[in-house]
Amino acid sequence: MRSNILKISVYILLTISVFIIAMPVITAFIFSTQTPAEIFSYPPKFTIGKALIENYKTAWNMYHLGRYILNTFFIAVAVTVGKIAISFLAATVLVCFDIPLKRFLFIFILLTLMMPTEIMIVALFDLVTKFGWSNSYFALIVPFLASATGTFLFRQHFLQISPAIVDAAKIEGAGPIQFAMKILFPMSTNVIAALTVIEFVYVWNQYLWPLVIIRENSKQMIQIGLRMMITGQDATNWGIVMAGAVISLLPALAVFLFLQRYLTKGLFLGSEK
Amino acid sequence: MERHSLYKSKLTALMFILPTLVILIIFLYYPTFQTFKMSLYRVAFLGLSKQFVGLENYRYIFSSPEYRKIFLNTAIFVVLSVVISLVIGLFLAVLANQKIKGKTVFRLLLIWPYALPPAVAGVIFLFLFNEQSGMVNYILKHVANIALPWLSKSYLAMGVVITAFVWKMVGYNVVFYLAALQNIPKDIIEAAKVEGASIFQTFFKVTLPMLSPITLFLVVTNTIAAFFESFTFIDLITKGGPADSTTVIIYSIYRDGFEYFKTGLAAAESVILFICVVILTLIQLRVSRRMVHYEK
Numbered sequence: 044m045r046s047n048i049l050k051i052s053v054y055i056l057l058t059i060s061v062f063i064i065a066m067p068v069i070t071a072f073i074f075s076t077q078t079p080a081e082i083f084s085y086p087p088k089f090t091i092g093k094a095l096i097e098n099y100k101t102a103w104n105m106y107h108l109g110r111y112i113l114n115t116f117f118i119a120v121a122v123t124v125g126k127i128a129i130s131f132l133a134a135t136v137l138v139c140f141d142i143p144l145k146r147f148l149f150i151f152i153l154l155t156l157m158m159p160t161e162i163m164i165v166a167l168f169d170l171v172t173k174f175g176w177s178n179s180y181f182a183l184i185v186p187f188l189a190s191a192t193g194t195f196l197f198r199q200h201f202l203q204i205s206p207a208i209v210d211a212a213k214i215e216g217a218g219p220i221q222f223a224m225k226i227l228f229p230m231s232t233n234v235i236a237a238l239t240v241i242e243f244v245y246v247w248n249q250y251l252w253p254l255v256i257i258r259e260n261s262k263q264m265i266q267i268g269l270r271m272m273i274t275g276q277d278a279t280n281w282g283i284v285m286a287g288a289v290i291s292l293l294p295a296l297a298v299f300l301f302l303q304r305y306l307t308k309g310l311f312l313g314s315e316k
Numbered sequence: 317m318e319r320h321s322l323y324k325s326k327l328t329a330l331m332f333i334l335p336t337l338v339i340l341i342i343f344l345y346y347p348t349f350q351t352f353k354m355s356l357y358r359v360a361f362l363g364l365s366k367q368f369v370g371l372e373n374y375r376y377i378f379s380s381p382e383y384r385k386i387f388l389n390t391a392i393f394v395v396l397s398v399v400i401s402l403v404i405g406l407f408l409a410v411l412a413n414q415k416i417k418g419k420t421v422f423r424l425l426l427i428w429p430y431a432l433p434p435a436v437a438g439v440i441f442l443f444l445f446n447e448q449s450g451m452v453n454y455i456l457k458h459v460a461n462i463a464l465p466w467l468s469k470s471y472l473a474m475g476v477v478i479t480a481f482v483w484k485m486v487g488y489n490v491v492f493y494l495a496a497l498q499n500i501p502k503d504i505i506e507a508a509k510v511e512g513a514s515i516f517q518t519f520f521k522v523t524l525p526m527l528s529p530i531t532l533f534l535v536v537t538n539t540i541a542a543f544f545e546s547f548t549f550i551d552l553i554t555k556g557g558p559a560d561s562t563t564v565i566i567y568s569i570y571r572d573g574f575e576y577f578k579t580g581l582a583a584a585e586s587v588i589l590f591i592c593v594v595i596l597t598l599i600q601l602r603v604s605r606r607m608v609h610y611e612k
Binding site for chain 2: 267292
C-alpha cells in the first residue's frame with residue numbers, strides 16, 4: 044500500500060517535471076503558428092493559430108534562415124569529418140607507432156582542453172583577420188579541425204586493441220596506412236558516432252565566434268541568423284521569431300535523438316574541443 | 317601495446333600527427349600566448365597605436381568598481397546557476413531511477429533540452445519574459461492581476477538569465493547522476509533499509525556521500541559552462557543590462573574587445589578567466605581519472 048502511494052507520486056512528479064521542461068518549447072511552437080493579433084489577444088490562446096505556414100515561410104525566406112541552415116550544415120559537416128579524420132590519425136600515432144616523446148605529445152594535445160575559443164577570442168580574431176579569412180568559411184572551419192577530445196577518445200579505444208592484431212597485420216604485410224584504414228577505422232564506429240554527436244551539436248550551436256568574425260550576412264551561421272531576427276528595426280513579430288527558433292532547434296535535436304546512446308561516453312570528457 | 321608490434325616509420329608518423337600539431341599550435345597555443353602579451357599593452361585609436369603598460373590593465377581591472385561589479389555578477393550567476401541545476405538534476409535523476417515503467421522514455425524527456433542551441437533557449441526566454449507582450453506576464457496578469465518588470469529590474473533580469481541557463485543545463489546533470497545512481501550497489505541501500513533507516517536518511521547518509529565524486533566533476537563542468545555559455549543568454553536576453561547588472565566576465569570581454577576596442581583590457585580579463593579554467597580543468601582531469609577506476 045505504502046509503496047503504491049510512493050510509486051504513484053513518483054509518476055506524478057515525473058510527469059509534472061517532464062511537462063515543465065517541455066513547456067518553453069511547446070509555448071514557442073504554439074506561438075510560432077499565430078498572427079500578431081492572435082499572440083496579443085487577451086486572454087492568450089493556447090491553440091494552433093492561423094499563420095503556421097505563413098510564419099515558417101517568412102522565417103525561412105525573408106529572414107534567410109534557409110540560407111543560414113545550409114551554411115551551418117556545410118560547416119558542421121566539414122568540421123566533423125575533418126576533426127574525426129585528423130584526430131583519428133593523431134591517435135594512431137600515439138598508440139601504434141614507435142616514436143620518441145609520445146607522452147609529451149599526448150600531454151601537449153591534451154593541454155588544449157584548457158583553451159576554449161572564447162578565452163583567446165581577441166587574439167584569434169586578430170590572427171584570422173591577418174590571414175585574410177574574416178568573412179570566409181575558412182575562419183569557421185580551419186581553427187576547429189584539431190581535437191583533443193577526439194584524439195583522447197580514439198587513443199583510449201585503440202589502447203584496448205590487442206597487440207596480436209597488429210602483429211597479424213604485420214605478418215600479412217600491411218603497412219601502417221593500410222593498417223589504420225582497413226583495421227583500426229572499421230573497429231572505431233562507436234567513437235566515431237560519439238564524436239559525430241558532440242562535434243555536430245557543438246558547431247550547430249556556435250555563437251560568439253561567428254558573431255565577431257563574419258560580417259557579411261549571407262555567410263552567417265544559423266544561431267546568429269536567429270539573433271538578427273530580434274535586432275531588426277521593426278517591432279518584433281514574435282510569431283515569426285518563434286518559427287525561427289523552432290527551425291534552428293530541429294537539426295541539433297534530430298542528431299541528438301538519433302545518436303544519444305553514444306553520447307554519454309563522450310560527455311565524460313566534458314568539453315567539445 | 318608491446319614495443320615489437322609497433323610501426324617504426326618516422327615519416328608516416330609525422331605525416332599522421334602533423335595536422336593536429338600544426339592546427340593546435342597556430343590556432344590554440346599561439347593565440348593563447350598572444351592574449352597574455354596583449355594584456356600587457358594599451359591599444360588606442362582603433363588599434364593603430366600600441367603602448368606597453370606592464371600590469372596596468374590588471375591593476376585597473378582589480379581596482380575599478382565597474383569591474384568589481386562584473387566579477388560579483390559572474391560569481392552570483394555561476395554559483396546560483398550551478399547550485400540550482402545540480403540540485404534539480406539530482407532530484408530528477410533520483411525520480412527517474414525508481415523502479416517504474418517507461419524509464420528510458422522519462423530519461424529522454426528529462427534530458428532533451430540539453431541538445432538545444434543556447435541561442436534558441438535565449439530567444440524563447442526573451443519572448444516568455446518580455447515585459448509588454450511576454451507569456452509569463454500575460455499569465456500573471458490573468459491569474460493574479462500583476463505584471464513584473466522582468467528585464468528592467470536588476471535582480472529579476474539576473475533571475476531570468478539564470479532560469480534560462482538552468483533549464484538548458486539540467487539535462488546534462490540528469491545524464492550523469494542517473495549513470496552514477498545506477499552504479500551504486502543495491503545491497504548497500506537494502507542494508508540501510510534493513511537497519512530501519514527512512515528513505516530520507518538513506519538518501520542523505522548513504523546515497524549522497526557515494527555521489528560526491530560525480531558531484532565534484534559536475535560542479536567543475538557546470539562552472540565552466542556557466543562562464544562561457546552565459547554569453548549567448550545574456551547577449552540575447554539582457555545585453556548585460558539593466559545598468560550592467562547582468563554583465564558577466566565573458567560578456568565584458570566581448571564588449572571591451574569588439575565594441576569599445578579596449579583590447580588590452582579584454583585580454584587581461586581573458587587571462588584572469590583562463591587561470592580559473594586551468595584550475596577547474598586540473599580538478600576535472602583528476603576526478604575523471606578517479607571515476608575511470610571507479611567504473612572498473
